Every structure is written in C-alpha cells, then in structure tokens.
Amino acid sequence: MSEEMMEGGEVKKFLYVNRKAPYGTIYALESLEVVLIGAAFEQDVSMVFLDDGVYQITKGQDTSGSDMKNFSPTYRALEMYDVEKLYVSKESMEARGLTTDDLIVDVEVMSAAEIRELMESQDVVLSF
Amino acid sequence: MKFAIQVNEGPYTHQGSDTAYQFTKAALEKGHEVYRVFFYHDGVNNGTRLTTPPQDDRHIVNRWSELAAKHNLDLVICVAAAQRRGIADADEAKRNGKDADNIAPGFRISGLGQLIEAGIQADRLVVFGD
Numbered sequence: 001m002s003e004e005m006m007e008g009g010e011v012k013k014f015l016y017v018n019r020k021a022p023y024g025t026i027y028a029l030e031s032l033e034v035v036l037i038g039a040a041f042e043q044d045v046s047m048v049f050l051d052d053g054v055y056q057i058t059k060g061q062d063t064s065g066s067d068m069k070n071f072s073p074t075y076r077a078l079e080m081y082d083v084e085k086l087y088v089s090k091e092s093m094e095a096r097g098l099t100t101d102d103l104i105v106d107v108e109v110m111s112a113a114e115i116r117e118l119m120e121s122q123d124v125v126l127s128f
Numbered sequence: 129m130k131f132a133i134q135v136n137e138g139p140y141t142h143q144g145s146d147t148a149y150q151f152t153k154a155a156l157e158k159g160h161e162v163y164r165v166f167f168y169h170d171g172v173n174n175g176t177r178l179t180t181p182p183q184d185d186r187h188i189v190n191r192w193s194e195l196a197a198k199h200n201l202d203l204v205i206c207v208a209a210a211q212r213r214g215i216a217d218a219d220e221a222k223r224n225g226k227d228a229d230n231i232a233p234g235f236r237i238s239g240l241g242q243l244i245e246a247g248i249q250a251d252r253l254v255v256f257g258d
Binding site for chain 2: 010012014020026027030033034037038040041043123124125126127128
C-alpha cells in the first residue's frame with residue numbers, strides 16, 4: 001500500500017450483487033441499507049441486479065396489500081449517494097419479460113459474460 | 129491471507145452459519161488472519177446467549193464464543209439487523225427501554241460501517257448465505 005493511499009484512505013471496488021425479489025425475504029431491503037451506509041466510505045461502488053433481483057428496481061411496486069414497506073423509491077436516491085453504476089442482467093430481464101422502460105432507475109444492461117468480467121474486476125463482492 | 133467473514137444466515141435453519149464457522153476455524157488453524165466476522169440479516173441470531181439446542185447437537189453460539197476467546201476474534205453483530213430481531217447488549221437494551229439483553233460472550237454490536245471497513249482492510253471478504 002502506498003503512502004498516498006494510507007493518507008487519503010484506500011479506495012476499493014465494491015460490487016453489490018442483488019439476486020432476490022424485493023419482498024418475500026428481507027435481503028433486498030437490508031442490502032440497500034449496506035449500500036447507503038457504505039456510501040459514506042467513498043469507495044468505488046457498483047450494483048448489479050440479476051435473477052429475481054431485477055424486480056427490486058421495477059416501476060409500480062405496490063405493497064399496500066401486504067403491509068410491507070415499499071422501499072423502491074430509495075433506489076432513485078442512490079444517485080445522491082454517488083452510487084451511479086447500476087447494471088442489470090440481460091438474461092434475467094428477458095426471462096421475466098422486462099425492458100429498461102419498466103425500471104425506476106437508469107441502468108446498463110449486461111450479458112452474463114459481461115457480468116462475469118465485472119465481478120472479476122472487483123476487489124470486494126457482496127452478494128445478497 | 130487476511131480474511132473478513134460475513135454471515136448472512138441464522139443458526140440451525142441454514143447451514144451457511146455452520147460453514148462460516150468451519151471456514152473461519154480452518155483459516156485460523158492454518159495461520160491466516162481473520163480481521164472480523166460480521167453477522168448480518170438473520171445471521172445476528174448466531175449471537176444470542178439464550179440459544180439452547182438439544183444436548184446431543186452442536187452449540188453454534190457457544191462455538192463462536194469459544195473460537196473468539198481462543199483467537200481474540202472480532203465478532204460483530206449489525207445493530208440495525210439486531211434491533212429488528214431482538215438481539216441486544218446492555219447498552220442497546222437500556223437505550224431502547226428493554227428489560228434484558230441477550231448478547232453472547234465474545235460478540236459486540238456495531239454498525240454496518242464495520243462491514244465496509246472489513247471489506248477495505250481484508251484481502252478477501254467471504255460471504256456465507258444464500
């Protein structure tokens with residue numbers, strides 16, 4: 001580790017992998033809490049949504065019938081936390097009949113092969 | 129190698145909690161450093177001393193406590209996840225007006241920043257859970 005990194009604080013590439021539907025389990029909500037708290041550490045943050053995780057950022061979430069908290073608006077606030085690198089799996093979107101028009105945030109669509117490369121380029125991968 | 133461990137699953141329900149323990153123990157015995165074990169999601173339930181499994185089964189909570197005592201291991205329970213699930217130390221119990229605490233020996237309660245910091249400090253962060 002260089003002197004400069006010690007003084008300025010080390011910056012690592014953090015990738016949050018979101019694989020689960022927003023409701024049904026608490027993983028998505030608590031994962032988002034990690035991202036928001038982690039933003040204070042000023043690391044190089046990316047998020048990828050795959051499998052049912054793509055539903056976390058779909059428009060029109062209505063939890064009124066289940067008494068769960070609809071936390072989807074929080075994803076739109078990520079930009080304010082300098083979390084701007086959001087990726088979705090092309091295969092996961094297609095399998096669920098979704099397009100980027102169905103999503104509440106701007107994302108980059110990636111193939112499974114591209115996501116593999118993204119993961120390989122990271123220092124820390126947190127999977128939820 | 130300097131490891132950080134994240135445990136996302138509760139004891140007995142999910143083997144992830146057992147595997148995390150076995151990995152941590154094996155890493156320490158091989159001479160690696162474990163910078164921190166961070167308990168998140170239902171993983172916080174690994175840190176209640178009220179756990180009372182049948183006599184003929186492994187005691188997951190005591191096992192962590194013993195490993196911590198032996199290796200001076202830093203076992204951190206996420207405060208936000210703990211509050212949702214009723215895990216408290218004396219300070220947390222007092223602060224939230226509860227009549228008791230239940231944290232097991234060797235564990236401490238702290239914030240999510242401890243997870244991020246562990247990710248920064250460690251060579252590898254290993255996540256256990258679904």
